Amino acid sequence: MAPQYAPSLRSRLTPLLLVLQTGFIIIYALYVEIDSNVNVDESISSSFYPTFQDVNVMVILGFGFLNTFLVRYGFSGSGFNLLVAVIATQWAVVLNGMESWYYRGKIRIDLRSLLVAEMCSTSALISIGAVLGKTNPVHLILIALLEVLGFVLNKWLLQSLLNVRTLNSIMLLNIFGAFFGLMLTWILYRQGSEQQFEKEKFDSTTGLFSMLGTMFVWMFWPSFNAVLVDNWNPGRKLGAVCSTYLALAVSAVTAVAVSVLSSPKGKLHLIRMQSCVLAGGVAVGVSLPGIDHPWEAMIIGFAAAVVSTIGHRYLKMHMMLAYQCHDTCTILSTYGLPGLLGWLAQLLLQIRHCDDHTIAVRFAVFHICTLLITITLSLSMGIITGFLLKWSFWRQPQDKKCFDDQAFWEFPHLAVHK
DSSP: OOOOOOOOOOHHHHHHHHHHHHHHHHHHHEEEEEEETSSSOOOHHHHHHHHHHHHIIIIIIIHHTTTSSSSSSSSHHHHHHHHHHHHHHHHHHHHHHHHHHHHHEEEEHHHHHHHHHHHHHHHHHHHHHHTSSSOOOHHHHHHHHHHHHHHHHHHHHHHHOOOOOHHHHHHHHHHHHHHHHHHHHHHHHTTTTGGOOOTTTOOHHHHHHHHHHHHHHHHHHHHHHHHHHHTHHHHHHHHHHHHHHHHHHHHHHHHHHHHHHHHHOOOOOOOOHHHTTTTHHHHHHHHHHOOOOOHHHHHHHHHHHHHHHHHHHHHHHHHHHHHOOOTTTHIIIIIIIIHHHHHHHHHHHHHHTTTHHHHHHHHHHHHHHHHHHHHHHHHHHHHHHHHHHTGGGGGGGGGGGTTOGGGGGGOGGGOOOO
16 A cells, blocks of 8 residues: 555645745836847857857756666655746846846846856755755745845955955855855754764665766856856957866865775775765856966865765764754765865965965955855755745655655555545
8 A cells, every 4th residue: 555645745845836936027027128239240159059068968958867766765755846947046036136226127148147046046056955855845846035145145245345346256166055054954864863864875776877967967067167257358268168177177086085984895986876866066166267277176176085085974963963964965074064175275375376465365255255245145944944845835845755745746656445
């Protein structure tokens, strides 16, 4: 007999989705227009669209397949990733265009604004990894709305108060998403999580699909890091692509070596390895402005892989026992620690180029302030969102129903016929 699940989310999920989508359609009808005043050169458009598609593939396919590693949560891992991504992107377009609406009365969009919005939505996709399998789709939509709001606010604060470039502010999404997710999983912690949930495991099939997602993300991460680099400096954009690729290559090799070294049986652990091969892309994305030579990117990729692999091996259980943070996808080790390492690398590389000690000190203070603002806002928004999700109205899944697709998806071959 198929397990009996809690009442459906029809009375909550359907109204929420319809209200949100109707609201977006009305907003776009009244205030959004295609930016036709820009002189779009055909060659520029044809070269930018493939890069836009690279980021699109990475966000939808890459992160979608990444979340399929749980043996009974593949439908939800991939399907809910798409749902969160498209809602968060529509919301980010509106939030990013508020300044344009204030001054011009219209939100003007083009390929670049869509791409920036999709990159903003990536922070939400990172955060939901911490609570993957322990929430329902209503929770995930609320997380997407509130986190994108917090991330866009953080980007605006950094650009307004500290005059941070758009690329630098957006690349902090890994740090923002990781700490936001940690706050969520800390507040939503379930007693007994240290014993591991019955269905919190993977097998060869789900591991293979998840590895496919890792490959998609790995392949397209150079485009993700380089897409917002100024077009007027082609050499800088090429440098961003090359630096990201080299960092990813080094981190892949290093992650395999350290994973084997840290294993009691001297064998590779699939989920640990596939998470840590991406550490170089995370770290180098944050430190791009300070990288001038290929060997610098390679060292950053090497250090990021070591930190990420060791963190994945030992930190997850420590966080659960000491701080009651059940991080399903170990986003702290995959995104948080490499992001912090990249931030530190940028600080050291930029100071190295300063001949004046006064300028170096000022830059250090400026750089530290960007991190403090980002972490403070991510923690604050994570706490607010976590307490909102604890409200019983949203029908949080019971422990025995976590990590199971049957709570949300139809399985006709398991149906009970009366």
